[in-house]
Amino acid sequence: MSILDSKIPKGPLADKWTKHKNTIDLVNPANKRNIDVIVVGTGLAGGSAAATLAELGYNVKTFCYQDSPRRAHSIAAQGGINASKNYQGDGDSDYRLFYDTVKGGDYRSREANVYRLAEVSGNIIDQCVAQGVPFAREYGGLLDNRSFGGVLVSRTFYAKGQTGQQLLLGAYSAMNRQINRGKIQAFNRHEMLDLVKIDGKARGIIARDLVTGEIERHSAHAVVLATGGYGNVFFLSTNAMGSNVMAAWRAHRRGAFFANPCFTQIHPTCIPVSGENQSKLTLMSESLRNDGRIWVPKKKEDAEAIRTGKLKPTQLAEEDRDYYLERRYPAFGNLVPRDVASRAAKERCDAGFGVNKTGEAVYLDFAAAIQRYGKEKALTSGVHNPTKEQITKLGEEVIEAKYGNLFQMYEKIVDQDPYKTPMMIYPAVHYTMGGLWVDYNLQTTVPGCYAAGEANFSDHGANRLGASALMQGLADGYFVLPYTIGDYLSNDIRTGEIPTDTPEFDQAEKEVKDRIEKLMSASGTNSVDFYHKKLGKIMWNKCGMSRNEKELKEAIDEIAALREDFWKNVKVLGIADGMNPELEKAGRVADFLELGELFAKDALTRNESCGGHFREEYQTEDGEALRDDENFKFVSAWEYKGEPKDAVLHKEDLVYENIELKTRSYK
Amino acid sequence: MNLTLKIWRQKDARSKGKIVDYPISGVEGDMSFLEMLDMLNEGLIEKGEEPVVFDHDCREGICGSCSLQIDGEPHGPDRFVTTCQLHMRKFNDGDTIYIEPFRAKAFPVIKDLMIDRSSFDRIQQAGGFISVNTSGNTIDANAIPIRKEDADQAMDAATCIGCGACVAACKNASAMLFTSAKVSQFSLLPQGQVEATERVMAMVNQMDEEGFGNCTNTGACEIECPKGISLENIARMNREYLKASLKG
Numbered sequence: 085m086s087i088l089d090s091k092i093p094k095g096p097l098a099d100k101w102t103k104h105k106n107t108i109d110l111v112n113p114a115n116k117r118n119i120d121v122i123v124v125g126t127g128l129a130g131g132s133a134a135a136t137l138a139e140l141g142y143n144v145k146t147f148c149y150q151d152s153p154r155r156a157h158s159i160a161a162q163g164g165i166n167a168s169k170n171y172q173g174d175g176d177s178d179y180r181l182f183y184d185t186v187k188g189g190d191y192r193s194r195e196a197n198v199y200r201l202a203e204v205s206g207n208i209i210d211q212c213v214a215q216g217v218p219f220a221r222e223y224g225g226l227l228d229n230r231s232f233g234g235v236l237v238s239r240t241f242y243a244k245g246q247t248g249q250q251l252l253l254g255a256y257s258a259m260n261r262q263i264n265r266g267k268i269q270a271f272n273r274h275e276m277l278d279l280v281k282i283d284g285k286a287r288g289i290i291a292r293d294l295v296t297g298e299i300e301r302h303s304a305h306a307v308v309l310a311t312g313g314y315g316n317v318f319f320l321s322t323n324a325m326g327s328n329v330m331a332a333w334r335a336h337r338r339g340a341f342f343a344n345p346c347f348t349q350i351h352p353t354c355i356p357v358s359g360e361n362q363s364k365l366t367l368m369s370e371s372l373r374n375d376g377r378i379w380v381p382k383k384k385e386d387a388e389a390i391r392t393g394k395l396k397p398t399q400l401a402e403e404d405r406d407y408y409l410e411r412r413y414p415a416f417g418n419l420v421p422r423d424v425a426s427r428a429a430k431e432r433c434d435a436g437f438g439v440n441k442t443g444e445a446v447y448l449d450f451a452a453a454i455q456r457y458g459k460e461k462a463l464t465s466g467v468h469n470p471t472k473e474q475i476t477k478l479g480e481e482v483i484e485a486k487y488g489n490l491f492q493m494y495e496k497i498v499d500q501d502p503y504k505t506p507m508m509i510y511p512a513v514h515y516t517m518g519g520l521w522v523d524y525n526l527q528t529t530v531p532g533c534y535a536a537g538e539a540n541f542s543d544h545g546a547n548r549l550g551a552s553a554l555m556q557g558l559a560d561g562y563f564v565l566p567y568t569i570g571d572y573l574s575n576d577i578r579t580g581e582i583p584t585d586t587p588e589f590d591q592a593e594k595e596v597k598d599r600i601e602k603l604m605s606a607s608g609t610n611s612v613d614f615y616h617k618k619l620g621k622i623m624w625n626k627c628g629m630s631r632n633e634k635e636l637k638e639a640i641d642e643i644a645a646l647r648e649d650f651w652k653n654v655k656v657l658g659i660a661d662g663m664n665p666e667l668e669k670a671g672r673v674a675d676f677l678e679l680g681e682l683f684a685k686d687a688l689t690r691n692e693s694c695g696g697h698f699r700e701e702y703q704t705e706d707g708e709a710l711r712d713d714e715n716f717k718f719v720s721a722w723e724y725k726g727e728p729k730d731a732v733l734h735k736e737d738l739v740y741e742n743i744e745l746k747t748r749s750y751k
Numbered sequence: 752m753n754l755t756l757k758i759w760r761q762k763d764a765r766s767k768g769k770i771v772d773y774p775i776s777g778v779e780g781d782m783s784f785l786e787m788l789d790m791l792n793e794g795l796i797e798k799g800e801e802p803v804v805f806d807h808d809c810r811e812g813i814c815g816s817c818s819l820q821i822d823g824e825p826h827g828p829d830r831f832v833t834t835c836q837l838h839m840r841k842f843n844d845g846d847t848i849y850i851e852p853f854r855a856k857a858f859p860v861i862k863d864l865m866i867d868r869s870s871f872d873r874i875q876q877a878g879g880f881i882s883v884n885t886s887g888n889t890i891d892a893n894a895i896p897i898r899k900e901d902a903d904q905a906m907d908a909a910t911c912i913g914c915g916a917c918v919a920a921c922k923n924a925s926a927m928l929f930t931s932a933k934v935s936q937f938s939l940l941p942q943g944q945v946e947a948t949e950r951v952m953a954m955v956n957q958m959d960e961e962g963f964g965n966c967t968n969t970g971a972c973e974i975e976c977p978k979g980i981s982l983e984n985i986a987r988m989n990r991e992y993l994k995a996s997l998k999g
Contacts, residue, residue, distance in 0.1 A: 136885040151806065152872050154913055155814040171893060204887070213892040214883045216942045218906040225896025243906055249813055250909060257880035264876045272869070295861055324808040358781045363789055364810045493812065496829075496836050497783075562885045611796045613789070658801050662763060663862040665804055666796070 088341070088721055088736045091523040092196040097742045098178070101200040104524070105567055109574035116141030118580070119573050122289055122304040124276045124331050126153035128248070128554060129537025130310030131255035132561030138262035140566055142573075145302060146259070147274045147291055149326055149668070154256045157312060157324040158557060161248025162369035162490065164230065164240035165554040167205040172229050176237040178202040183743060185552060188234040188421050189517070189545020190695035190711060191745050192347070192719070194738060196524060197542045204563040205555055209241055211562060215254040219243050231374055232550035234421035234750070240551045245369055245489045251554055255561070274300075275668065276331045277596045279307060279338045279533060282588045286335075286533035290589075290596045294668060297661035299596055301589045303582035305573055306532045308565065309335060310557075313516035313538040315348065317676045317683065318628075319620025321513035322354060322367040328672035329679050332520050332539050340528035341721035341734060343541035344518035345679065346687035349548055349696050350629050351514035352425035355497055356445040365512040366497060368448070369490055370550040373418045375453035375483065376507070378425070380437040380446050382406040387437045397439070397447055397506050408432055416750040423547040423696045423709075424750060426511035430629050431707065433510070440508050449506035454479035511629060515553060517544040517696065518686075521721040521736070525568035526560060529721075534569060536560035541719065546695025600660050603670045608653030612669045615650045619643065619673070619680055627684050632700040636688040640681055644729070647677040681728035689733060692716045713745050752778040752839065755847040756791065758803055761860050764867075768860065770849070780840035784827065785810060785817065787839055788850075805864040812836040812977065815912030818919070819864055820851040825916035825975045833914060833977045853919035857926070857962045870961040871913050871929060878953035879933045881942050901939045908935040910978045917972035917980070923964030928972040930958050931988035932980050938991050948995040955992055 093104040111119065119142050123134040126148040138144045148156060168181040181202035186193055209227070213219065219241050220228040229238040243250040262268040273294040280288040280303070288303035314329035315321040336342045353368045381387045382404050389395035408428055410417045420428075429446045432438070439445050458479025462470040470478070480503050484491065491502050498508070520528045520535035522542055528535050537557040544552065626639035650673070658664040693702040693709035694716070702710040718735040725732055753776045761768030775794070778787050785807050792802035808816040817834040821827035827837045842848065852860050857870040883889065909932070917928035934951050937943025943950075966985060973982045 132885070139884045150808060150814070150816065151868060152913065154872075154875075155808055155816055157809060157814070160809045160811055160813050169892070206892075207887040207889075209892040210887075210889045211883075211885060214881065214889040214942055216881045216905075216937050216940050218902050218909050218936065218940065219892075220906075221897055221899045221902040223899050225898055225902075226893050243909075246813065246910060249912075250906075253909065257875065258885070260872075260876040261880040261882060264878075264880075270872075272872075322811075324814065325810055326808050359779060361779070361782050361786050361790055363783070363786050366811045492831065493836070496832055496838065499838070499840060563887065566885070611793055613793065655796060657796060657799065663804060663865065666802060 088521070088734055089523060090194065090736060091525060092194070093524065097195065097199050100196050101203055108568065108571035111570050111574050111577060113141050115577040117143070119143065119576055120145065120304040120581070121306050121308060121569070122147070122302060123308045123310060124289065125156065125310035125312060125539070126259070127156035127158035127310060127312060127537060128252055128255055128557030129539070129561040130308070131156065131252065131259050132558050133308055133310060133536055133565050134268055135255060135258035135262055136562055136566040137569070138267035144262070144268045145271060145304065146268055147271045147276055149273065149275045149294065151273055153259055153270060153272065154253060156252060157327050158252045158554070159249045160324065161554055162245045162367065163232065163371040164242035164247045164551040165208065165251060166232070166239050166551045167209045167241060167555065168202055168239060169206050169209060171227060172238045174237045176239050180237065181205060181239065184235045185543070185549060186545065186743050187748055188549040189547050190709065190748055191545065191713070191717070191740065192344070192694055192738065193543055193545030195740060195742055200564065201543050201556060201559050204559045207563055208555060208558045212251060212254050215257060217243065217250050217254045230371055231419060232370055233373060233419045233425065234416070234549045242371065245371070245487060248554060251558065277334065277671070278592045279335045279530070280588055280592045281338055281530065282582070282586065285531045287582050288584065288589065290592050295663055297659065297664065299593055301584040301593060303584045305576045305579060305582065306534065306569055308534045308536060308569070309520065309539050310536040310561065311539045313519065314676070314679055315513045315516050317619065317680050318513040318623045319616050320357065320362065320365050320624070322351060322365050325364060328675070330672050330675050332535070333675040333679055335520060335528065335530060335533055337724050339530045339724070340533055341521040341723055342518070342682065343521035343719050343721045344686065345683040345722070346627070346690060346697050347517035347546050347695065348513060349422055349515040349517060350426045350511045352422055352429055352511050353448060353509045354512035355494065356440055356508055356510040357442065366493065367512070367514060368494060368507065368509060370422070372448060372487060372490065375486070376418065376448040376450050377407055377452055378409050378418055378446055378448055379405045379407045380432045380439060384436050387439060390439050391441060391443060406437070413750045420750045421547055421549060426629055427698060429511055445508040445510045447506040448509045450483055450502065451506070454483055454503070457482035515548055517541065517546060517548055521719065525571065526565050527572065532572060534565060536565050546697055599671070600667065602651070603654070603656050603667060603674070604660050606651060606654045606656065608655045610653050610655060612654060612656065612666055612673050615646060615654060616669070616673045616676070618646055619676060622646070623680055623683070627687055630698045630700050631687050633688065636684050639684040640688070640729070643677060643681040643684065647681070650674065650677055678728050682722060682731055685728060685731065686720055686722065689720065690716055711747070752780070752842065752844045754778055754842065757847060757849045758864070759851040760803070760863055763862055764859055778839050780838065782839045783810070783835055784821070784837040784839065785835050803864065804862045806866070807835055810835040813912060815914040818853045818866060818914055820853055820919055822849050825853060825919040826977055831977055831979055833912070853915050855915070855918045855924035855963070857924065858915060858918065868913070868915050870963070871915065871926070873961060874926065874930055874954055874957045875933065877957035878950040881937065882946060895941050897940060905936045905939040908932045908939070908980065908984050911980050912978055914977065916975045916977060918963065920971040920975035921964065922969065922971070923967060925966045926958050926961070926963035927966040927985050927988070928976065928980055930954050931984040934988045934991055935984040938987060947991060948998050951988060951991040951995050
């Protein structure tokens with residue numbers, strides 16, 4: 085019997101959330117004024133949670149490492165946000181969104197959580213429109229939708245290619261209103277360095293003011309971690325440079341179980357790596373797969389000619405191109421889920437059909453879409469017998485209206501015009517489905533410590549569908565956590581303010597200061613980035629798009645050795661009591677060096693392939709992921725016991741009462 | 752490429768700063784400007800010198816963190832890009848490049864090239880929001896149709912990333928483009944009408960209080976804005992302000 089209690093309410097799936105809300109304890113408005121909540125991270129989940137908790141009357145303190153909450157990395161999400169509004173009348177429903185998400189996650193997510201997500205998805209759109217989020221609209225004035233991977237309906241709402249930005253600025257504006265009212269105190273340029281527990285409950289954090297270097301104590305009745313994912317363990321990813329696992333990892337070290345660390349999403353459409361000095365990778369939104377067709381040359385000699393610059397992609401005849409997604413997955417074509425699309429690209433490139441200098445790129449081609457839209461536009465604008473040039477011009481205009489900012493971004497980075505020659509893309513680390521284990525109330529295994537958004541594990545299983553991260557972040561922050569946290573806080577109405585001059589705070593502060601001292605005094609020769617890049621290479625080569633037992637074992641040993649070397653030989657210049665980005669990075673990389681090992685250990689333990697976790701030993705004859713429901717239909721939740729190698733595995737069995745477990749097929 | 756970098760170094764807010772020369776070699780055209788600075792910093796660390804501090808985060812032109820004045824221009828010589836999207840192919844072998852922080856009274860330097868832009872946050876806190884509580888009971892998102900043209904214009908204004916290039920470009924260090932972008936976004940949408948009067952007054956007052964200068968219509972902000980925010984927004988804010996003043 086597992087010690088993990090998911091606290092899923094009883095009763096029929098569709099009634100669980102409503103019934104739960106009706107039965108959990110509430111805190112009366114007067115008492116809320118006496119209760120403090122800390123929210124770490126101000127992206128979609130943290131920003132929306134902070135604003136909503138403050139609206140309800142709690143005293144909220146927010147923390148973010150950026151200079152403003154508006155810069156959290158949710159801002160970089162491009163394509164859109166899903167909701168089961170069924171505005172298009174194409175048969176969408178809460179159940180379908182739920183079903184698509186569970187299937188897309190390869191049956192490794194919790195049914196009840198996902199259904200709740202689908203249930204509140206419509207409210208998110210209502211709320212955001214009320215806040216003034218300028219979603220794309222049709223000529224009739226109603227909201228427009230587009231399609232994303234892994235689904236057969238149009239349920240994605242969007243604001244050009246900047247949906248994440250607009251939703252984040254919405255949450256930021258809601259936060260600003262509460263800052264203006266004095267209900268939120270925003271600590272920007274602050275980083276959480278530890279979680280403080282008193283009598284087993286989360287009661288505060290230790291934070292560092294990144295400008296002055298001062299170590300501060302902050303107490304609260306509950307702590308919400310909305311600190312995003314840990315994709316930067318790979319060094320190169322689509323995450324922001326500062327995205328890190330520190331807050332979640334510190335909580336893990338204090339007793340919060342870490343779930344499914346090996347479930348990582350490698351996004352299929354990113355701009356390929358160009359050189360050794362590259363610092364990050366840039367995503368090209370999945371929405372491009374609505375209109376772009378993915379291909380590589382059919383013949384190896386053509387691929388080689390392209391790589392050496394002797395042949396241009398536009399010169400290659402239609403019959404010499406291999407639209408491999410359309411070939412392998414006729415039902416979903418270019419809109420298969422991300423994990424499937426990424427593996428298929430890797431398979432073609434590994435087989436020698438890659439197209440850029442490094443051989444690690446495939447084409448995303450808009451020529452057909454430009455012609456299709458051009459013809460349609462000519463008809464609707466009354467141009468009879470248009471010339472080929474007219475059609476191309478009109479088509480390019482339509483594409484520009486849809487994806488203009490993405491095309492511009494591509495051109496700036498690659499120095500090629502994607503209207504005239506196909507884009508080159510390759511998979512890159514993008515999102516982490518794993519994270520802190522939480523129950524139905526989003527509470528971690530540390531009472532009073534909650535996790536929301538990408539920082540938790542609960543909704544996306546082994547693979548997240550496109551446009552679902554924004555949905556989950558806002559669902560958690562606006563509509564789930566503010567209710568469920570009340571149930572816990574209702575026991576705290578008589579507690580009063582939590583003092584910070586206690587032995588627990590003393591101890592936590594001392595540990596934080598000792599660690600900083602240790603980092604500053606390591607008299608080594610290597611920069612922090614030196615270690616981060618080395619860790620990234622191990623992760624990408626041995627824990628990346630495909631994994632096997634031998635390499636995972638090697639990765640575990642190599643990461644442990646690298647960690648040891650780091651603490652002996654890292655060089656951090658500058659001072660601890662002032663602005664010092666090198667010191668910040670050092671602390672983050674130190675935690676990645678622990679997480680990376682647990683990641684490899686988790687991947688080694690999971691002897692099956694599912695979603696983004698592809699173990700070479702477990703695949704079907706035609707190279708598809710081979711799940712093992714009999715032995716691995718569970719969430720891996722790891723308990724900290726010192727070194728990552730000593731972490732103890734707890735299993736939460738996943739129960740499917742409303743969906744039949746099937747082999748995922750997009751053929 | 753071999754380059755000479757002339758970089759503003761300043762220990763902290765209280766200290767005096769100065770330009771320091773750094774030669775750098777082996778720069779490639781495919782590197783971004785910030786990757787070039789990463790390379791410089793790696794070299795400095797190797798030599799035991801403190802690396803140059805600058806703000807940066809997403810490195811894809813959307814978070815608005817990066818804020819370098821390059822050869823006198825916010826975000827450098829290229830158009831419609833942030834510093835992180837500027838690539839070294841825009842420079843030539845042998846170039847000397849001046850790198851400074853965005854300059855404005857309301858943006859004090861924290862260290863080296865890093866500035867404090869919390870004044871922007873305070874302008875937004877003064878009124879950059881629609882007062883709607885979170886609830887599952889707001890009206891359906893499609894209940895109020897909005898003309899596509901209005902929604903598109905609101906979106907264009909809303910794409911401001913709050914980097915401060917407009918202020919840095921302006922000889923008066925005015926924050927009119929930044930402030931007007933938010934005022935415009937809400938004034939173009941029915942949801943924003945209800946509080947239009949209070950919003951524009953509060954935001955403009957806060958802008959003045961922070962020490963930003965006045966607008967004299969030179970248009971430098973529009974040219975340097977990495978997101979192409981239009982001057983029309985300033986005109987729209989002026990109309991909103993006038994309307995609000997008349998209402999008293």
